[in-house]
Amino acid sequence: MAHRPSPTTISADAASADAMFDQNHRLMEEIQRLHRNIARRPDGFEMGVRWHRTGVGVEYLYRQGQLVCRAGDLATALAAFDAIGQPGPEVAHGPADLRVLDVGDRDAADLADALASTLGRDDLVTPNHVLDSQVHMAMCPATEPVPSDGPVRDLPEPFGTRRSSVAVVDTGFVHALADEAGYQRFSAVTGDSRADAQVYADGSDRIEPYGGHGTAAAACLLAVSGAESTSVHVDSCLVGGAVDEVTVVDALTAAVESGADVVSLQAGMYTREHVASVAFAAFRDEVLAAHPDTVVVAAAGNNGSDEKFWPAAFDWVTSVGGLTEDGSARAGWSNHGEWVDVYAPGDNVTVPFPNGTYEYHGGVTAEFSGGHAVWSGTSFATPAVAGLIARRMIEDGVDAPTARDRVLADAADAELAGVGPRLLSD
The missing domain is CATH 3.40.50.200 (Peptidase S8/S53 domain)
Structure with a gap:
């Protein structure tokens, strides 16, 4: 006989789903807030969001249009672009001998996934991740003032x-x-x-x-x-x-x-x-x-x-x-x-x-x-x-x-x- 969930179980599951919805709704509001704030920066940029596979919470934030690698890894990174059949990026010098790879309107996270698969490494070419004062589940300090x-x-x-x-x-x-x-x-x-x-x-x-x-x-x-x-x-x-x-x-x-x-x-x-x-x-x-x-x-x-x-x-x-x-x-x-x-x-x-x-x-x-x-x-x-x-x-x-x-x-x-x-x- 199939197990029939009790009303209590259904109620608990519904409450959990509601809590997840509320959490993601608030998180989406805060992401939109960051989008607006970043656009107002003197060096404003488009922020990308990679959500958790579960659909609850953010895995990481990143700057669209850019990847980063170290100078010593640049030749390997450019060869990987060729290997996946993608046009090479424009390369700029960054601080600390970094290289910033401008990939135009291509999604930086998707491109990083493809390059990592070809390279067999996740730590050679990465998105230009975005820091904030919290991130992940609630993008603000622990409380509001x-x-x-x-x-x-x-x-x-x-x-x-x-x-x-x-x-x-x-x-x-x-x-x-x-x-x-x-x-x-x-x-x-x-x-x-x-x-x-x-x-x-x-x-x-x-x-x-x-x-x-x-x-x-x-x-x-x-x-x-x-x-x-x-x-x-x-x-x-x-x-x-x-x-x-x-x-x-x-x-x-x-x-x-x-x-x-x-x-x-x-x-x-x-x-x-x-x-x-x-x-x-x-x-x-x-x-x-x-x-x-x-x-x-x-x-x-x-x-x-x-x-x-x-x-x-x-x-x-x-x-x-x-x-x-x-x-x-x-x-x-x-x-x-x-x-x-x-x-x-x-x-x-x-x-x-x-x-x-x-x-x-x-x-x-x-x-x-x-x-x-x-x-x-x-x-x-x-x-x-x-x-x-x-x-x-x-x-x-x-x-x-x-x-x-x-x-x-x-x-x-x-x-x-x-x-x-x-x-x-x-």
């Missing part, structure tokens, strides 16, 4: 004779917010920091979803590092919440070559077939290897997954997961796994935030008037760890790699059972 009157919680200024220089690679800096929030430590942000150009929509007071993200990250860093012995440069490559990997490698290269001791990146990506990013691997070999005194810190992501998130998953990056507000547990939204180096509080963090009207999913709005928000995500745990490394440089008079090692040793001593090394900044 909630109005707050502040203030930011600061550690006392560190005592020491050494100075530290930190680069925050994010959405840029809202110079007006330094006055609105009254956050005095923004005095450490250098005058050449790039402005966040997409804070408000169309000249209105409507705050864009990623507006102020870089400014909030800079505040999280300065709350720990102090401002008297630290200078902070905020880059704006993550305009609109997303950036392709070649562009962010260019920004990282500029930060390292300008002399930054610590670089804090509040973004990441998943990749085609989960391979390690070709662009970031080239950055490590061609740029960072020549500047061994620079430390890179990156967000582990907010997907609640153990799937590797790049560039955080590289062993040369200090990857940061998120803890609950009191540091007693891993935040449910935080990515995790053996590739995450350290966890720090990233839940309900008070940060400076633009004043204006913010629209949440579903059309509900909130008015921000106190110059602050409460926000959650590894985007806010990451700069706190970068700030602790800068602080240790100042206090101990050591270089950034030594400071990082000492900070991670402290984290190992405070390891949280079942989670991993833990840092608490108070």
Whole structure:
């Protein structure tokens, strides 16, 4: 006799299907948001989306019309185009000795699949993947901002004779917010920091979803590092919440070559077939290897997954997961796994935030008037760890790699059972 599902089973299955539909509906809204934001970039491009085979969630994002490979692999890549009967690409030089292959209006992901099949390798020619401040199941920080009157919680200024220089690679800096929030430590942000150009929509007071993200990250860093012995440069490559990997490698290269001791990146990506990013691997070999005194810190992501998130998953990056507000547990939204180096509080963090009207999913709005928000995500745990490394440089008079090692040793001593090394900044 065939098994007949009970009404309870049918109801549970229907509820699960509804939840999947709601999740994908929201994800589609956020993808459309990224499409709009990217189109408004000075270097706007078309973003491609590869959905999971299950139809739930995104496998990876990529820049249409471009593939990437390393210079040493170019001849092999071009031969593979011939082997699959495709016209060869236009080739441009990228940062870190990368080669950017312009494939015109052909779908970059489909072309990468065909080339990988011929090459027998997935890591030689890849899409130019797109990073954003979350990706995968919900393309935003772990939560959306909630109005707050502040203030930011600061550690006392560190005592020491050494100075530290930190680069925050994010959405840029809202110079007006330094006055609105009254956050005095923004005095450490250098005058050449790039402005966040997409804070408000169309000249209105409507705050864009990623507006102020870089400014909030800079505040999280300065709350720990102090401002008297630290200078902070905020880059704006993550305009609109997303950036392709070649562009962010260019920004990282500029930060390292300008002399930054610590670089804090509040973004990441998943990749085609989960391979390690070709662009970031080239950055490590061609740029960072020549500047061994620079430390890179990156967000582990907010997907609640153990799937590797790049560039955080590289062993040369200090990857940061998120803890609950009191540091007693891993935040449910935080990515995790053996590739995450350290966890720090990233839940309900008070940060400076633009004043204006913010629209949440579903059309509900909130008015921000106190110059602050409460926000959650590894985007806010990451700069706190970068700030602790800068602080240790100042206090101990050591270089950034030594400071990082000492900070991670402290984290190992405070390891949280079942989670991993833990840092608490108070």
